[in-house]
Amino acid sequence: MGDEAIADSIRLAQRGDPAAYERLVDRFGGRVYGFLYRMTGSRQDAEDLLQEVFVRVVRTIADYQHDGRFEAWLFRIAANLVRDRIRRIKRAPKIISDAAVSSGSEEETGGSSPGGMGASTGPASAALESREDLEALNAALATLPEPEREVIMLRHFSELSFKDIAIALNCPLGTALARAHRGLGHLRNLMQSADHSAADGAAERISNKTRGQTT
């Protein structure tokens, strides 16, 4: 869906065309959901918020003047709603359970492509390793302060510039950059620590198994 098609859909949506709204949901719903999911750590919360985001779009799109920055406007709505939800429930994102990860329809193995829909499957071992990585990532995200997590997830899912993110979050550009830098560094350190712990654990298991075979 190119920029022109998006502009047409927005124009039709402003006139109340339901099909235009559905095209916007198809185009941006996946990425908005991913952002909401990473922010809340809950699939149910993310789905509820996804509906709220697009209902808010219906109510306020008449005031939107398209200047090619529909994503910034859309993710600003999503960021405000998720921030309100997090403050209301006053909890950090949960670690995604194995059951939720193994549902198959949620996660995409291999590389990440925020656009598009659907899931692709790969070798079982690769999928298992990917799930463990995802669990570790979710656990690491849960330890980040909310402002840092917000900037990183907005950047990752909306593909907005830091300038647009700063406008969406109503903070200076330097603050947005600092949060992203600090948050990404922290995440990588945590993941590396988790990798080392996982590697140590795997080595210990192999060692115990070998000892058991020799005795």
Next chain:
Amino acid sequence: MNTEDNKLHQEIAAGERWLTSFAAPRPSPQAIERTKLAVRAELARSPSPVSARRWTAWRGVLGAAATIALAATVSLYSVRTHQFAGRPTETESVDPWIPEAEDEAGRLALLDEDLSILEEWSASQQWSVGSSLYEALQGALENSGGENGETGVMRPLSEEQRAVQSTA
């Protein structure tokens, strides 16, 4: 951009590349369908945003026109009320006084007429009578003292004085 800023942007870019290696969560088809249903329900509940905005614009125009009309009416009414201030606004309030005024005018006319008559008569008569009386009184005063010593007005009149008094 200085060296530190360059380093900052490079480290951020590296972190973002690392993050893209992780799978992105996807919504279920049911979640997407529920979102579309929620959108349709909201559209059914509220009017078209653009038509609502147009109606709002029309309401603004109508409201402004109504305000101007009201202001003009109030101004016109206040001006007309000021022009007629102090005057009898109802002719019916003056009518009860007219008959009495007419009666009074009639009486005054009659009195005026009588006064005119008296003036004319006095012009022809009064002065001669007055002058005769004056002379009579003057003579009486000169010939003061009556049979009984009355003086002044107490002195009885002579025959000539009585004659003059009878004609007046």
